[in-house]
Amino acid sequence: xxxxxxxxxxxxxxxxxxxxxxxxxxxxxxxxxxxxxxxxxxxxxxxxxxxxxxxxxxxxxxxxxxxxxxxxxxxxxxxxxxxxxxxxxxxxxxxxxxxxxxxxxxxxxxxxxxxxxxxxxxxxxxxxxxxxxxxxxxxxxxxxxxxxxxxxxxxxxxxxxxxxxxxxxxxxxxxxxxxxxxxxxxxxxxxxxxxxxxxxxxxxxxxxxxxxxxxxxxxxxxxxxxxxxxxxxxxxxxxxxxxxxxxxxxxxxxxxxxxxxxxxxxxxxxxxxxxx
Amino acid sequence: xxxxxxxxxxxxxxxxxxxxxxxxxxxxxxxxxxxxxxxxxxxxxxxxxxxxxxxxxxxxxxxxxxxxxxxxxxxxxxxxxxxxxxxxxxxxxxxxxxxxxxxxxxxxxxxxxxxxxxxxxxxxxxxxxxxxxxxxxxxxxxxxxxxxxxxxxxxxxxxxxxxxxxxxxxxxxxxxxxxxxxxxxxxxxxxxxxxxxxxxxxxxxxxxxxxxxxxxxxxxxxxxxxxxxxxxxxxxxxxxxxxxxxxxxxxxxxxxxxxxxxxxxxxxxxxxxxxxxxxxxxxxxxxxxxxxxxxxxxx
Numbered sequence: 001x002x003x004x005x006x007x008x009x010x011x012x013x014x015x016x017x018x019x020x021x022x023x024x025x026x027x028x029x030x031x032x033x034x035x036x037x038x039x040x041x042x043x044x045x046x047x048x049x050x051x052x053x054x055x056x057x058x059x060x061x062x063x064x065x066x067x068x069x070x071x072x073x074x075x076x077x078x079x080x081x082x083x084x085x086x087x088x089x090x091x092x093x094x095x096x097x098x099x100x101x102x103x104x105x106x107x108x109x110x111x112x113x114x115x116x117x118x119x120x121x122x123x124x125x126x127x128x129x130x131x132x133x134x135x136x137x138x139x140x141x142x143x144x145x146x147x148x149x150x151x152x153x154x155x156x157x158x159x160x161x162x163x164x165x166x167x168x169x170x171x172x173x174x175x176x177x178x179x180x181x182x183x184x185x186x187x188x189x190x191x192x193x194x195x196x197x198x199x200x201x202x203x204x205x206x207x208x209x210x211x212x213x214x215x216x217x218x219x220x221x222x223x224x225x226x227x228x229x230x231x232x233x234x235x236x237x238x239x240x241x242x243x244x245x246x247x248x249x250x251x252x253x254x255x256x257x258x259x260x261x262x263x264x265x266x267x268x269x270x271x272x273x274x275x276x
Numbered sequence: 277x278x279x280x281x282x283x284x285x286x287x288x289x290x291x292x293x294x295x296x297x298x299x300x301x302x303x304x305x306x307x308x309x310x311x312x313x314x315x316x317x318x319x320x321x322x323x324x325x326x327x328x329x330x331x332x333x334x335x336x337x338x339x340x341x342x343x344x345x346x347x348x349x350x351x352x353x354x355x356x357x358x359x360x361x362x363x364x365x366x367x368x369x370x371x372x373x374x375x376x377x378x379x380x381x382x383x384x385x386x387x388x389x390x391x392x393x394x395x396x397x398x399x400x401x402x403x404x405x406x407x408x409x410x411x412x413x414x415x416x417x418x419x420x421x422x423x424x425x426x427x428x429x430x431x432x433x434x435x436x437x438x439x440x441x442x443x444x445x446x447x448x449x450x451x452x453x454x455x456x457x458x459x460x461x462x463x464x465x466x467x468x469x470x471x472x473x474x475x476x477x478x479x480x481x482x483x484x485x486x487x488x489x490x491x492x493x494x495x496x497x498x499x500x501x502x503x504x505x506x507x508x509x510x511x512x513x514x515x516x517x518x519x520x521x522x523x524x525x526x527x528x529x530x531x532x533x534x535x536x537x538x539x540x541x542x543x544x545x546x547x548x549x550x551x552x553x554x555x556x557x558x559x560x561x562x563x564x565x566x567x568x569x570x571x572x573x574x575x
Contacts, residue, residue, distance in 0.1 A: 078463060080388060107466035117457040120480055130465035133475065177461070184466055 026051040026218050027072060027109075027188060031086035034067055036079065041067050043246035045086075047237060051187075054210060054219045056229035056255065059239030060270065064247025065222045066114075068239065069190050072220065073109040074102040090188075107134055110186035114193045116173035118165030118180070123148075123157050126165040126176055130184035143183055150216075151179035152209050171202025178209065189213065191221040195228065207232050226271060230259050238267045327549050334547025343513040344529065348540030353548055355512040356529035359428070360497055360555070362516050363525055366432030367439065367496050372489055374436070375443030379485075382444070383451040384473050403441035410438040411505025419506050426507040429519040434502050439492035446488020450481040483570025490563035494556050500527035526552045 027049040034042035041064045049055050057065045070076045071088050074095060087094045095105045107130075118126050127144045130136075136143065144161070148154040153175040157163070165176050174194055181189060191210075195203040210219060210232050223229050229236050236259070237252040251258060251267045262268040342352025378399075386392040414434025424430040454477050462472040478485075509524050510532045516523040526548060533545035 073464065075460065075464065078460070103466050103468050106464055111464040113457060113460065113464075115457060117455075117461045119458060119461065119476060129462070129467075129475065133462075133465060133467040133471045180461075180465065 024050055026091060027220075028089045029071065029086065030089070032068075032071060032088065033085040034064070034071065034076070035081075035083040037081040040244065040246040042071075043242060043244065043248050045247075045249050047249055047252060049188075049218060049220060050235070051218050052214060052216075053234040054214050054221060054232055056233035056236045057220065057222045057239060058224075058226055058229050058236060058270075059247070059250075060241065061224075062247075063239040063241050065239050066192050068247070069192055069220060069222050070111075072188065072190055073106045073111055075106075075111065077102065107184050108186050109188040109190060110181035110184065111190040112174070112177050112181055112192065112194045115197050116170060116177050118168070118173050118176050120164065120166055122162045123165050123168070123176060124161040127179050127183050130180060134184055136184075147179040147183040150182050150213070151175045152205065152212070153179055169202070171198050171205060174198060174202070174206060175209065178206075182213075186217065188218045188220065191219060193222050193224060196224060203228075226259075230255060238262075238264075238270060240266055240270065324553075327546050327553070330543055331546030331548070331550040334543055335550050339544075339547055340551070344511060344532075348538060348544060351533075351541075351544055353526065353529050353551065355515060356524050356526045356548070357551065359508075359512065359516050359523035360525040360552075362428045362519070362521075362523060363431050363435065363503075364493060364497050366429060366519055367435040368489070368493055370432060371436035371439050371443055371492070371496075375440050375489070375492075376447050376485055378440075378444045379447030379451055380473060380478075383448050384469070384477065399441050399444050403445060406501075407438055407499050408501040408505055410434055411502030413437065414502060414506045424520075426509070426522055427520050428516055428523045430506055431503050431508055431523065431525070432519070434506055435496040435499065438499065438502060439496050442492040442495065443489050446492065447481070447485045450484025450488065451477055453484065454480045483567045486570070487563045487567045490559050490566070494559045494563075497525075497555060497559070498527060498552065500525075500531060503528060504531075526555070 025048045029045050029047045032042055032045040032047075033040065045068060047068075057068065059065050067076060071084065072090070072095075076082045076084065084096060088096055090105070090109065093100065095102075119129060121129070124144055127147050128140050131138075131140060131143050145154060145158075148157065153172060156172060157168070157176075165173065168176060174197075178189075178194075195206050198206065207228065210221065213219060214234075221229075221233065233255045235253065236255040238250045238258065239247050240250050242248045251262060251264045253263075258267065259271055262271060339352045340357065341354050342350060343355055344353065345351040382392065382396060386395075411434060414430060414437065418424050418430040418433045419426060422430075424433075458476050458480065459472055462476040467475070503525055508528055509522055510528055512522065512524045530545045530548040530552065533541040533548060536542075
C-alpha cells in the first residue's frame, strides 16, 4: 500500500540560483531536511547540480544517499511517514510548492532503480509506457526505437520487440529501464545504484552508456562503488552520518579533486578505505 | 567423570539418542500428513463414485431439456439449470466490479488508519457469516423493501452480497502480491495513481483476481439456503427469461427431489448433482486455466 502524506508549502516563491552567483545550475537544494516519522534522515543539505554533468553521490550505508536522490523527483512522498522541509529547486521553481504536480516533476526528472524493474509487458510496451501515460501524440514506433537506441539496447532487441521485458538478462533489463526512462525525454536522470545487481560486463556497458548520455542530459547517480564514481562522474558529493544520526553532505567537489585532495578528514578516511 | 568434563566433551551417546528421536518424529509426522491427504481424497472418491453410479445414467438430453414433473420418467431440470445460469450471470455482473473496486480502494487508495483496518477486519468477518443470514437480509432488503419479488435479480443481489467478501479478500491478496518496485517504476515515469493502478497493478493482479472471482461464483452456484430464504420456488415449469422472472436453481431442485419418498426421484437427484458438479468443475478448471495463462503471459 502506498500513501501520500507530505507537507507542501503554500508559497510558490521561485528561488533564483543567481543568488550565489552560480547561473548554470539545473537543480539545487537549500536547507533540505528530511524525516521518516521522527527519525531525521537528512540534515541541512545545500547542493547545486550542474546541467549535462554526471554527479555521483557516495557515502556509507544509511547516510541518506538514496533518500536524497528521491527528493529530486518527489518519490519519497510515496512513503507514508515521510516529511520534508527546505526547498528543492528545479529550473528556478520549487518542486515542492503546492502548485506543482509531482506527476509533471517525474516526467522531467526520470529515475532508474537499484534492481531492474521492467514491467511484465513486452519490450515495446515497456518503453511506450511513459509516453502513453503522458499523452504522447507523436509516432510511438519512432519514440520506442529512438529510446532503445539511446540506451544502446536497440541492436539486441530490434527483432524481438514483442518479447517480454522479463525475458532479458539483468544488464539488458537495466538498459530497458533506462530506455523506458529516456522515452519521456527527461532533463535529469536519477540513478539509484543502477549497477549493484549486475555483473562486471553489464556494469561496464551501463557506465559507457552513462558517459554517452551525459552529452544530452543531467545525471545524478548514487553508487557504493568509489571506483565507479571516479570513472564516470564529473563531480562527486560525499555524504556521511552525523553524530545526530542524520545524513549530512560533507564535501562536494570536482571528482578528481575530491578523490585526490579531499579537504575534509572524513572524506579522506572514507575514500582511503579507513571508514565505511 | 565430573560434570565439567561432560560439558566439555559430550558423550556420543547423548547425540545418538536425540538423532533417533528426531528421525522418529520426522517419520511420524510424515505419516500423519499422508493419512490426512488420503482421507480427503478417499472421501471425495467415495462421494463421486456413489453419485456417478446412481446419477450418471440419468443425465441425457431429455433430462437437461425437460421441466420437472410429478412423473419421474418425464422429469428434467431445464428450468433449474437455466435459473442457475441466469442467477450466476447477474451475480457476476454485480459482485465482480464491486468486489474488485473495493479491493483496489483498500489496497491502493485507503490511508492506513484505524477506519481502514476496521473495514478490513469486518470484511474478513463477513466472509464467515452463515449464508442463511444473507438470505434473511436479501428477503428483507431486496424482495420486500425494494419490492423486487422472488425473482432472479433478488437472488443474484443476495448471492452477490454473500460472495463479495470472498472476492474482496482474494483480489486484495492478488493486488498485494504485485511488487512495489513496479508501482515505483510506474510513478517514476510520470503516471498518475489511477494510471499506475490501471496499467501496472491490475494487469499483474488479473490472474489472481479472476481465479478468486470464479471460485467465489462456484460457491454461489452451490448455495441453497439463501435462495430458499428469499423464496425461490421449488417447482418451476417455465423458462426464466430475464432478471425479473421467478426462478429456481439446481441445488433447490435437487433438494426437492431428495425430499420426495419415491426411489426414482432420488436417482434424479443424483443426476442433478452430477450436472451441478460438472458446472462447478468447469468453473474451477476455467479458473486454473486463466491463472496459468496470465502467469505465462507475464513471464
